[in-house]
Amino acid sequence: MSVKAGKHARELLLKEYRGVLSTHSKAMPGFPFGSVVPYCLDEQGHPLILISRIAQHTHNLKQDAKCSLLVGERGADDVQAVGRLTLLAEAQLLHDAAKIEAASQRYYRYFPDSQGHHRVHDFDFWRLQPVRGRYIGGFGAIHWLDQVTLGNPFAGDSEISMVEHMNSDHCRAIAHYVALAGLPNHVPAELAGIDSEGFHLRIGQALYWLAFPAPCKTAVEVRQALVALAHAEVWPTDGLPSA
Template sequence: MSNVVTNTALRPARELLLKEYRGVLSTHSKSMPGFPFGSVVPYCLDAEGQPLILISRIAQHTHNLQKDPKCSLLVGEREALDVQAVGRLTVMAEAHKLTDGGAIEAAAARYYRYFPDAANYHKAHDFDFWRLQPVRHRYIGGFGAIHWLDQVTMANPFAGAAEASMVEHMNSDHAAAIAHYVALSDLPDTPAAELAGIDSEGLHLRIGQAIYWLPFPKTCNTPTQVREALVLLARAAKWPTVDETQG
């Protein structure tokens, strides 16, 4: 496989990981050695662009990961009529439970913006954050578009205080702009959308329990570039074409 072909698959593979927010976590069964164990988990991406999950200590997949951290996360395009004709990504990874207080706090701040209800059961029950550190990826973009990819994830330059500030500002002061993004993208208009996250390539909106990722027309590397992109989108008559030569 040529490097050119591989590189053209990197962005759609990463976008699929950004667009979706739940997948099938496969672990090595502790109670049935030799058999894979599949379970459905919601996820968001952490500061390094790696899948972040919140799982119960009594769950079977947690017991499996404690015995063997090797796992995979299968992500496919939601509501696909033909699952074999659309994109899907398998992230082969090693799972690591977060134990550092600062890392847990940062993970919780981001995860709760995506899944607000999680805050309640995280506090009331024995749940822990785990990071899925990718080792390799298998991306299928459709019939015949099959790629092994070593590095798909991209660190989020805004993760932390900068992202939290931008998200809070947009939700507090620019509800009309967010509603415009929803209209441009033909997304559900009820309940009202809220901004959940920002990365260099786009933004996440939360509408009810669902998460939607919308791409920026160009990669943003600074808060100023993000602000310019958000203003441009708030005034746009249609969602701008993404520059696919990037990334």
């Protein structure tokens, strides 16, 4: 397995926040059924989705949990020349109250409008447990990957504290990140999540992942990285989001 390919595949999964979920059709046995789903990554770095109990893909998953999530770089002129990842997975319905609460807190930060759907309608959280990944980084750059995801050491109270602190006390720094990265600025950005390799900004309903100059192992290192970026004149090239 290429370590570099695994890193690029994981970054693609972080940079994007929607993909095509393919399930085994219950209504049309033998045929795959594709549907678009938004997702964020849970504490283990696995895709977390919130789907309706009456949706076709939910009926399919309840019959056969084997599925795949196709994620590709957004806005590409030539989709065959850019990165895409097919993540083969086993879908797991969350039952445990504590896990559902943790999923809710994280997912709502990424998709605030989903709170209404979840509370009013019959929606459930599902976790996609990766089995294997197929990453294509462009023409000829094709890899089977046994390990794509990476756990988030800050998930939970530590991440919530850092995100809330940045959003309440450091709006100017966040605006600076937006300007440096050349992101849309039609509405103020907010931090949605932090992981060891970077952080997510939510601008309106769009999400953007920006990489730290180097991975962070502790909350202190995260703070140091955010402070350094707030004073930077140029964003590190590897930290820029896909167009």
